[in-house]
Amino acid sequence: MREYFDFNVMIGKPTIVPLNNWLDVDRLNEEMGGFNIKKALVYHSYSRDYDAHFGNEKLIEEIKDCLNLYVTWVLLPLDIFPIDTFDELLEEFRKNNIKAVRFFPDLHNFLLEEEVIGDLLSFLEELKVPILISPNNTGWKDIYSILRNHPNIRLVLIDLTYRQSSYIFPLLKRYENIYVELSGYITFxxxxxxxxxxxxxxxxxxxNLPYKNPGSTIYYIEKANIPEEVKDCIAYKNADRLIQEVDL
Amino acid sequence: MIDSHAHLGKWFNFYYDGGDFLSMVKIMDRIGMESAWISALISIGPDYELGNEMVFEAIKAFPDRFKGYVTLSPYFADKMEEELNKRISQGFIGIKLHPGTHLYPIDGVNYLYAYKYANEHRLPILIHTWGEHDIRAIIEVAKSYQNAIFLMGHSGGDLRSMLLAVELARDVNNVYLDLTGSAMYNGIIEYYVDRIGSERILFGTDFPFIDPRPSIGWVKSSRISEEDKLNILQGNARRILKSILAGHF
Structure with missing residues (x-):
């Protein structure tokens, strides 16, 4: 059975829980075991739905004993984030072994403009920290704009839809470090x-746990008409390499 | 596996490779999909007649792999009788309506002939539903035409509507819940089976509008019994098909 590295997982109770879809660390590990998911990059629901930094700290506390789980911090522009200098931020990244960050620009009411977030993107670019953004939580013009100014950021497009190839292809063609997380990109x-x-x-x-069943994307990969070694890369190796390359 | 909600062709505002019936058969072979019940995407767009003809071509080329829905437009209600007689005699197995793209209400008068026809000939009728209003409308129509089988396309689509759909469908036995949808909410299959059983849940993928494989993985990985999975993935569709071929439900 192929090993997987999951790049899109949330733990914690979100505000809206219609089917009781939320995971604590134990339930997450149980889910991961069922699908041979060996590692996961995780963020906390409180970071999204309550307070970014409060949730980030909660995440660190909750996964501190889990070597298979990697920290994703949800970040805001430093003007409105409790850690407001790059020296302090770097110290926090090193202390907490932060391997990726995630932005929710629309939900958290900020712009992906150079004046707002340019310095922070340069900082992340330098450290080779993967930046996870859903174009559905900002806009494709914003994605294009930040890449024009920061062409080397490691940008992971998450929670995509099947209608977005026309936006994705030009970015993959032009920029070296664009990645497509597959859970929503279910185009034919x-x-x-x-x-x-x-x-x-x-x-x-x-x-996209807890919102989706991992078996959905796993079946998509397993049944793809591509070489087996490429499936290994998509399933695990590409993610592992990205995490290993973070230079704190 | 039988995909009871599939399409054929291209869509106007996003790109995918393929979409013709040969590309569809190729992927069906790869994943072990026995047959797909299809309507052409151009049919739910600007030309229902051309789309129905495209479906007929697919059926002629692969009669065991494709079954056809006759798509109808509410804007050509006076042509419904002619189109239905022609296509049903060609072997189409049911009717497809898309109130979403046609911007026409499910309970609008221009659909009445389709409902009467499906009722009289005991045919399945797949109706795209999105939102609570559509759910309520299809339930009321289904109560009025009890010999027809109503396939509730997407079961309302958004999660809130999908939760409502199963409650309203419970006591209306000629309504089936269709799992087709891009969201594939974690836990909804288990919830449906718990609320209504697995015998009125149909598997569909929208393919090639979206890829069929994630939907298959979703059902196969759901936390329900193997028997329930079999009902959803093929048994229920097979039962409906058998009834159509026998001329009754």
Missing amino acids: LGIETLYKRFGGEKMLFGS
């Missing part, structure tokens, strides 16, 4: 098309 023959055009290094497995 999407994996095969991305592989044919851009190779297998730009795709990452993500489950």
Whole structure:
């Protein structure tokens, strides 16, 4: 059974829980075990739905004993974040072994403009920290704009939809460090098309737990008409390499 | 596996590779999908007649792999009788309505002939539903035409509507809940089986509008019994098909 590295997981109770879909660390580990997901990059619901820094600290506390789980901090522009200098932020990143960050620009009411977030993006670019953004929580013009100013950031497009190839392809063609998390990118023959055009290094497995069943994306990868070694990269190796390359 | 909610062709505002029936058969072979019940995407867009003809071509080329829905437009209500007689005699198995793209209400008068026809011939009728209003409308229509089988496309689509759909469908036995949808909410299959049983839940993927594989993985990984999975993935569709071919439900 192939090993997986999940790049898109949330733990903690969110505000809206219609099907009781939320995970604590124990339940997450149980889910991961069922699908042979060996590692996961995790953020906390409180960071999204309550207070970014409060949730980030909660996350660190909750996963401190889990070596298979990696910290994703939800960040805000430093003007409105409790850690407001880059020296302090770097210290926190090192102390807490933060391996990725996530932005929710629309939800958290800030712009992905250079004046707002330019310095922070330069900081992340330098450290090779993967930045996770859903275009559905900002806009494609914003994504294009930050890449024009920061062409080397490691940008992971998450929670995509099947209607977005026209936005994704030009970015993959032009920029070296763009990655597509697959849980929402379920366009017809999407994996095969991305592989044919851009190779297998730009795709990452993500489950979008707790909102989606990991078996959905896993089946998509397992049944893709691509070489088995490329499936290994999509399932695990691409994500692992990205995490290893973070330079704190 | 039988996909009771599939399409054929291209869609106007996003890109995907393929979409013709050959590309569909190729992926069906790869994943072990026995057959797909299809309507052409151009049919739910600007040209229902051309789309129905495209479906007929697919059925002729692969009669065991494709079954056809006759798509109808509420804007050509006076042509429904002719189109239905023609296509049903060609072997189409049911009717498809898309009130969403046609911007026409499910309970609007221009659909009445389709409902009467499905009722008289005991046919399945797949109706796209999105939102609470559509759910309530299809339930009321289904109560009025009890010989027809109403396939509630997407079961209302958004999660809140999907939760309502199962409650309203419980006592209306000629309504089936369709799992087709891009969201594939974690836990909804388990919830449906718990609330209504697995015998009125149909598997569909919207393919090639979206890729069929994630939906299959979703059902196969759901926390329900193997028997329930079999009902959803093929048994229920097979039962409906058998009834159509036998001329009764």
